[in-house]
Amino acid sequence: MVERFEITTEVISIGDVVAQLADPANGAIVTFIGVVRGETDGREVRYLEYEAYPEMAEEQLCQIGKEIRVRWPSIRQVAIVHRVGRLEVGETAVVIALSAAHRSEMFDALHYAIDRLKEIVPIWKKEVWADGEKWVNALETH
Amino acid sequence: MEKMEINVRVKFFAAARESLGTGEIGLTIPTGSTVSDLLNLLTEKYPPLRAYSRFVSVAVNRAYVGMQTELRDGDEVACLPPVGGG
Numbered sequence A: 001m002v003e004r005f006e007i008t009t010e011v012i013s014i015g016d017v018v019a020q021l022a023d024p025a026n027g028a029i030v031t032f033i034g035v036v037r038g039e040t041d042g043r044e045v046r047y048l049e050y051e052a053y054p055e056m057a058e059e060q061l062c063q064i065g066k067e068i069r070v071r072w073p074s075i076r077q078v079a080i081v082h083r084v085g086r087l088e089v090g091e092t093a094v095v096i097a098l099s100a101a102h103r104s105e106m107f108d109a110l111h112y113a114i115d116r117l118k119e120i121v122p123i124w125k126k127e128v129w130a131d132g133e134k135w136v137n138a139l140e141t142h
Numbered sequence B: 001m002e003k004m005e006i007n008v009r010v011k012f013f014a015a016a017r018e019s020l021g022t023g024e025i026g027l028t029i030p031t032g033s034t035v036s037d038l039l040n041l042l043t044e045k046y047p048p049l050r051a052y053s054r055f056v057s058v059a060v061n062r063a064y065v066g067m068q069t070e071l072r073d074g075d076e077v078a079c080l081p082p083v084g085g086g
Helices: A013-019 A054-071 A107-120 B013-022 B033-047 B046-055
Strands: A003-007 A028-035 A043-052 A075-083 A085-088 A091-101 A123-127 A133-136 B005-012 B025-031 B057-062 B063-066 B077-080
Touching: A003 A054, A013 A028, A013 A075, A013 A091, A028 A107, A043 A075, A054 A075, A054 A107, A075 A107, A091 A107, B005 B013, B005 B033, B013 B046, B025 B033, B033 B046, B033 B057, B033 B077, B046 B077
Parallel strands: A003 A075, B005 B077
Antiparallel strands: A028 A091, A043 A085, A043 A123, A075 A091, A123 A133, B005 B025, B057 B063, B057 B077
């Protein structure tokens, strides 16, 4: 059974993450792909700088995988890969992929994975604009 | 005989790391110190950290802990600002 929980400085290949889940028992794979948006609250973003506490972040990603298996035993495989460092607008910041025999409940599990990632995984991002920069405070934003 | 002091490593991230100018410092603190004691000591010693300490969560050896957790010699303590990946 493939599991992948990784913090990387490299470009994420969405195809590779999905291909790793290939298994004849799978009937469906769902993915969430988080990409760098070019504006926040009407302000143009030049690029984002992501930082992680990588050792702990990978353990927390693994924890999310465990939680999903407990809540949704039908989910067969979980892969979560998050990129850190400087990311340009349009680049992939995170890929979450889940596989199962049947599609039921997969979207709930995917939603849960994204919410938990934003809640417990030690990753931070800095927005860099043409005229300044700011570490995004999750407590201040929606 | 029990040692009177312990050594811990403290890690900082994001805005706190930038304002401090380093991502990690080593500290010698009294045996029996809690996470809360350590944070108080840090903000006394490094005033720029005061702006961040209210919102920080703490992990010891890569697991989230409460403020009253007692620290041990060799612990890796991470001061984690509110996270925001994705």
